[in-house]
Amino acid sequence: xxxxxxxxxxxxxxxxxxxxxxxxxxxxxxxxxxxxxxxxxxxxxxxxxxxxxxxxxxxxxxxxxxxxxxxxxxxxxxxxxxxxxxxxxxxxxxxxxxxxxxxxxxx
Amino acid sequence: xxxxxxxxxxxxxxxxxxxxxxxxxxxxxxxxxxxxxxxxxxxxxxxxxxxxxxxxxxxxxxxxxxxxxxxxxxxxxxxxxxxxxxxxxxxxxxxxxxxxxxxxxxxxxxxxxxxxxxxxxxxxxxxxxxxxxxxxxxxxxxxxxxxxxxxxxxxxxxxxxxxxxxxxxxxxxxxxxxxxxxxxxxxxxxxxxxxxxxxxxxxxxxxxxxxxxxxxxxxxxxxxxxxxxxxxxxxxxxxxxxxxxxxxxxxxxxxxxxxxxxxxxxxxxxxxxxxxxxxxxxxxxxxxxxxxxxxxxxxxxxxxxxxxxxxxxxxxxxxxxxxxxxxxxxxxxxxxxxxxxxxxxxxxxxxxxxxxxxxxxxxxxxxxxxxxxxxxxxxxxxxxxxxxxxxxxxxxxxxxxxxxxxxxxxxxxxxxxxxxxxxxxxxxxxxxxxxxxxxxxxxxxxxxxxxxxxxxxxxxxxxxxxxxxxxxxxxxxxxxxxxxxxxxxxxxxxxxxxxxxxxxxxxxxxxxxxxxxxxxxxxxxxxxxxxxxxxxxxxxxxxxxxxxxxxxxxxxxxxxxxxxxxxxxxxxxxxxxxxxxxxxxxxxxxxxxxxxxxxxxxxxxxxxxxxxxxxxxxxxxxxxxxxxxxxxxxxx
Numbered sequence: 001x002x003x004x005x006x007x008x009x010x011x012x013x014x015x016x017x018x019x020x021x022x023x024x025x026x027x028x029x030x031x032x033x034x035x036x037x038x039x040x041x042x043x044x045x046x047x048x049x050x051x052x053x054x055x056x057x058x059x060x061x062x063x064x065x066x067x068x069x070x071x072x073x074x075x076x077x078x079x080x081x082x083x084x085x086x087x088x089x090x091x092x093x094x095x096x097x098x099x100x101x102x103x104x105x106x107x
Numbered sequence: 108x109x110x111x112x113x114x115x116x117x118x119x120x121x122x123x124x125x126x127x128x129x130x131x132x133x134x135x136x137x138x139x140x141x142x143x144x145x146x147x148x149x150x151x152x153x154x155x156x157x158x159x160x161x162x163x164x165x166x167x168x169x170x171x172x173x174x175x176x177x178x179x180x181x182x183x184x185x186x187x188x189x190x191x192x193x194x195x196x197x198x199x200x201x202x203x204x205x206x207x208x209x210x211x212x213x214x215x216x217x218x219x220x221x222x223x224x225x226x227x228x229x230x231x232x233x234x235x236x237x238x239x240x241x242x243x244x245x246x247x248x249x250x251x252x253x254x255x256x257x258x259x260x261x262x263x264x265x266x267x268x269x270x271x272x273x274x275x276x277x278x279x280x281x282x283x284x285x286x287x288x289x290x291x292x293x294x295x296x297x298x299x300x301x302x303x304x305x306x307x308x309x310x311x312x313x314x315x316x317x318x319x320x321x322x323x324x325x326x327x328x329x330x331x332x333x334x335x336x337x338x339x340x341x342x343x344x345x346x347x348x349x350x351x352x353x354x355x356x357x358x359x360x361x362x363x364x365x366x367x368x369x370x371x372x373x374x375x376x377x378x379x380x381x382x383x384x385x386x387x388x389x390x391x392x393x394x395x396x397x398x399x400x401x402x403x404x405x406x407x408x409x410x411x412x413x414x415x416x417x418x419x420x421x422x423x424x425x426x427x428x429x430x431x432x433x434x435x436x437x438x439x440x441x442x443x444x445x446x447x448x449x450x451x452x453x454x455x456x457x458x459x460x461x462x463x464x465x466x467x468x469x470x471x472x473x474x475x476x477x478x479x480x481x482x483x484x485x486x487x488x489x490x491x492x493x494x495x496x497x498x499x500x501x502x503x504x505x506x507x508x509x510x511x512x513x514x515x516x517x518x519x520x521x522x523x524x525x526x527x528x529x530x531x532x533x534x535x536x537x538x539x540x541x542x543x544x545x546x547x548x549x550x551x552x553x554x555x556x557x558x559x560x561x562x563x564x565x566x567x568x569x570x571x572x573x574x575x576x577x578x579x580x581x582x583x584x585x586x587x588x589x590x591x592x593x594x595x596x597x598x599x600x601x602x603x604x605x606x607x608x609x610x611x612x613x614x615x616x617x618x619x620x621x622x623x624x625x626x627x628x629x630x631x632x633x634x635x636x637x638x639x640x641x642x643x644x645x646x647x648x649x650x651x652x653x654x655x656x657x658x659x660x661x662x663x664x665x666x667x668x669x670x671x672x673x674x675x676x677x678x679x680x681x682x683x684x685x686x687x688x689x690x691x692x693x694x695x696x697x698x699x700x701x702x703x704x705x706x707x708x709x710x711x712x713x714x715x716x717x718x719x720x721x722x723x724x725x726x727x728x729x730x731x732x733x734x735x736x737x738x739x740x741x742x743x
Contacts, residue, residue: 022727099722 006047013040027087027097031080038076042069112162112169112190118155118198119239121148126232133225141221142213145228149209149235153202156195163195164597170245170309177248181304187245189308193601196440197242197372200447204364205235207567211455212356214563215462227267231360234260238365242372247296247306250373254292254337257366258285264361265353277352284346288336292373295329298322312379312604320384327380327387334370338424341398345669348417355458358413362420363451368443371427375601378436382605392432392516396523399425401666403530407537408662411468412457415538419494420450422527426509429524434609435512436602437595441582442509444594445501448578449493452571456487459560459568460542464553470541472553474648477543479557482565484543486572491539493575495532496634501579507627508582514626525630532634533641540645584623 013036020033049065056062087097094101125148129141136144168191177184209231216227237256244250259282266278299306302322303314315323334340339347347367351358361367374381374391381388399422406418423446430439461468463480477484493500496507506528514521547554559565582594661667717728 018730022723022730025723102720102722 003047003051006043010040010044010047013037013043025098025100027090027099030099031083031087035076035080038072042072045069110167110169110171112159112167113171114155115159115169115171115188115190115243116173118152118159118202119236119243121152122232122236122239124148126229126236129225129232130229133222133229136221136225138213138217138221138224141225141228142209145232146206146209146213148232149202149206152235152239153199153206156198156202159190160195160199163190163192168192168600172245182300184246184248184306186249187307188243188249189245190243191601192598193372193375193440194242196444196598197368198239200368200444201235201238201242201364204447204451204571205231205238205360207570208356208360208364208451208455211359211458211564211567212354214561215356215458216354227264227354230260230263230267231356234264234360234365238369241369246308247299247311250376251289251292251296254333254369254373255289257337257369258282258289261285261350261361261366264357265350267353267357271352274352277346277349281346281350284343285336288333288343288370291329291332291336293333295326295333298326298329308376315379315383323380324384324386327377327384328390330373330377330380331387331391334374334428335394336370337373338367338370338428339398339421340370340394340424340428341401344398344402344421345672347421348414348665351411351413351417355413355454355461358417359451359454359458362417362454363447367420367424368447371424371431371439371443374428374431375436375440378602378605379608381431382434382608388432388434390432391428392513392520395425395428395430395432396520396527397425398422399429399527400523400530401425403527403534404662405665406534407530408659409534409665410470410663412460412470412473412538412542413454413468415470415534416450416453416457419453419531419535420446422531423450423494425527426506426524429513429520430509433509433512433516433520434605435509436605437582437598438505438508438512440598441579441594442502442505445493445505445575445578448571449490449500449502449575452486452490452568452575453494455564455568455571456483456490459483459564460487462560462564463557464549465556467549467553470538471648472549473542473547474545474549475543475547476557480559482559482568486565486568487543488539489572490575491535494535495638496528496630497638498631499579500576501574503631504579504582504584507630508584510630511584511623511626514622521626525626525633528630529633529637533637536638536641537645540642541648544642544646545648 017033017035017037017040020036021030024030024033045065046069049062053061090102091097125144128144129136133141169189171188171190173186173188175183176186209228212227212231216224219227234257237253237260239253240256241250241253244253262278262282265281266275268274269278296306299311302318303311305311305314318326336343347362350361353361381391402418402421402425406415406422409415409418423442427439427442427446430436430442459480460473460476460483463476463483464473467473489500493502496503510521510524510528513524547557582592584592664670
């Protein structure tokens, strides 16, 4: 399968993520969109590593990128736990998860 | 290094210590104590100078090296003191006359606050210290330190009564005029360093063959510019009469012992350079002569007792430069010495008069002081006779030596010089007549207040009067007494190279004794006539209210030189300064600086609005910025 499909898929996912972050105000949706962007990048990493090492005869060829992706997933999971905790705290304080409420830094 | 002259560092060191004590302890010291310390150290220096003098007289000259002042790969300047015939003689003049002036000041400045009194002595000591450094320095750099030092001290002392703004103006004028000269001096030193890589007198004078005629002429002319500033010659002489704003002992110190003789000393020290530059020499002679004549004409019509003396100093300095210009270095040094005696005497006498008159300096309000102040009167009369060149007083010999040499070089020099001598006799006896003869013309309170000054004032006057009378006897011309010119013989080692050189350059035509007698007779008789005329005319001087006209008015206004300088130099500079101040400074520089501040202030006020606290708008900006970066990366 040509690499183009992967690239376009990743591009679409990333754009959805960006647009979601930009236009939505719900903190959880924004959070999900960030995950979406992250996974678009992961997808590209895996796809490129597979294509790049296609001609190699080594059995472990391309596995470094996949290990890298696992790491990203682990970090993302940790990040999610922190992020969700923040959102919970935010809800407790403001009874809302609308990010536009959080503009108290202004003034 | 084990030379007994190694101790000469004490001579300038003692006044420096006293300067520090008086300067730092001015709030604690009593008047008696600070006067005692101030004069005592000068006396000590004087005693050491006498010792040094006799050492030198026995043929012990020495360059004392203390430490390296500047030490680089290509230039080495040591902190050296050169003690030879010339500097030892100047040491005697400076410390000797300086000591008398210090003693005099203890009484003259008695009405000052203790604080100001100590400050005055601190400045006087610093002045003497600088001058000692100037004459003792073994190279041009050390001389320059002293050279600048006396400039600074003259500023401090002329502006000593700084509460009166005109004194400050006079002080600034002196300082600026001196700076112009110092600039020339400094350039000459740089030139020497560039060409020879040394500033030591000895090295410079022995390597003089390496310099081209152009170099020598350039260096000597620049040195002469320095001398013009310091020794008040045309065109930079106007500071000296204005320097009368300072207390009278200061005027005496500036005019007699220190400061103005620095230029003479420097040229006499560099005599070999000047002898090898005939053009510079003739320029010096002409400028000296012009100054002598010009200043004497101004002195004819001055009414301020100190101004007359100031112009007479300028005039006498002109004589000294004439002597230097015609190669009569001994004559110049001789005249420096006799001038130090009689000018210190005249200034201190004038100070005594001013003291008795309660600060009055206008001679039109004096008169008849003869019967109130006998010691001042007698000593002053002796001083006047000396400066008028009457035999056998000191200046007769020195002036005669200069005029004889001038005649040898060019009879025109002699003629102008002798006319100047007549004018000198005239204005000095005008001064004498207006001050001491006739009837008292001041107010009644002043008349009641008139008294002879205390002994701290009269004693220096008496000593100086003796010196002014007898000081010339060390230089009696050969024709009166064989071997009489002991000064010439004493200074011979310093000037020998120059004398040999000028003897080979010019066809020597010794003046016959008849010519010499004639010249002498003309100058003495002429001066005597001028003297008698002035005595008669101003002995019964009456105050007149008629306005002076024509040339008299021009003379009374000092030929309008100050006004001329004002118009061509001071006013344009002030208007440029005004332009820079009001336009360039206020509009351009302030505008730019304030503009930067305002721009930052305004833009930050606007940019602040971007930070609105909305997370999504931050995100949008971030994305847009990333996109722009991508676009730049891809297409540019």
